[in-house]
Amino acid sequence: MGPPDLLSLALLSLCLLVLVVEPHRAYGSSRGSFGLNNGPATPAANGICATSVTIHGYKCKEYEVKTQDGYILNMQRIPEGRDDGSTSTGNKKQPILIQHGVLVDGMAWLLNSPEQNLPMILADKGFDVWIANTRGTRFCRKHVSLDPGQPEFWNWSWDELVSYDLPAAFDFVFSQTGKKIHYIGHSLGTLIGLASFSEGHQADTLKSAAFLSPIAYLSQMSTALGVVAAKAFVGEITTMFGVAEFNPKGQQASIFLKSLCNYPGVDCYDLLSVITGKNCCLNSSTVDLFIKNEPQSTATKNMVHLAQTVRDGVIAKYNYGRPDYNLMHYGEARPPIYNISNIPHDLPIFISYGGQDALSDVQDVQLLLDGLKFHDVDKLMIQYVKDYAHADFIMGINAKDIVYNKVIQFFKNQL
DSSP: OOOHHHHHHHHHHHHHTOOOOOOOOOOEBBBBBSSSSSSOOOOOOOOOOHHTGGGTTTTOOOEEEETTTTEEEEEEEOOOOOTTTSSSSSSEEEEEEEEEEOOOOOOGGSOOOOSSSHHHHHTTTTTEEEOOOOOOOTOOEEEESSOOOSSSGOOOOOOHHIIIIIIHHHHHHHHHSSEEEEEEEEEEHHOOOOOOHTTTTTTTTEEEEEEEEEEETTTTTTOOHHHHHHHHHTHEEEEEEEEEEETTSHHHHHHHHHHTTTTTOOOOHHHHHHOOOOOOBBHHHHHHHHHOOOOOOEEHHHHHHHHHHHHHSBBBBBOOHHHHHHHHSSSSSSSOOOGGGGGGSOOOEEEETTTOOOOOOHHHHHHHHHTTTTOOGGGEEEETTTOTTTTHHBBBBBBBIIIIIHHHHHHHOOO
């Protein structure tokens, strides 16, 4: 792979870099066009349902969900399997909420065939599947009073995903189903889940959680480019970009990414492996489809926060860089820590991680497991996949046999 592919793979690698208070009530409605409507509406022609789900013969409905801080999030629901002959709307089925990572959206789960992608496999196994999309991604660029062209729209990090986006998604799914929810997160989706559950959010609506390629601690991240990028985001990003939106397809991002490749020891001829580890089981056509559909924008502040997680080796709230600023925001000079050991010890948890993963490094996963050392033994299931790297968990052609079937059995055991 030569230099012409540099930007595309750099974008892909960053998508997987860490591939996203009181509980708040969510407000939702069906989504037709890009407006917030009341009642049922036909999904948008270019929406995730129309482009990636219904074309395979599955029912799919799009929703818009308003967070407490005014962002309007897009969600998809696959209420039943393709061969389900009943007229069920999913209300009698167990709901599952699936959360993607940073710089991608819910489409990332749907790039393989129906027999290989997680949402459709879950639907075919009798679950009511909900796909979350975080603020800033292509179908979540709306706010009750702000516009994406305004810097204020992008004044958030993954703290807000913990405090607002995830609670909004949980509250809406619970309001629609009346059932406690199984949660699946990949990468950043694991970080915001772990942080949120440690804060006591979703305590009344969460049934169990599965974390695939978990991101919590990042101090052992074994990728030269990732470390360089993290240092750059912490030390240089404000002056380099001067913008609130981090658009991986934009000119500033292109310049930034190419500049990283000039650092000693950074090999940009095989960026995917350099960043994620050597993925064993990706179909090249799936990777091509990924690059066509992703990446998505996020807040520059969010990327800085992720870089702080790499640098500081702790799971903490956003660091404003000065004790007086932190004091103003938090009432203390340093950002508060998310204490993973506060996750309820009887919450059923499934964790699957890979031996080749350069982001969710084995040593960092062990730190996470150490934080769960007081968890009820019969409520914690750990899977180690020796040959898997970061992207295999969402795009691996054999992920169904190796990982997804075990996730499904884990959920079915929580009756």
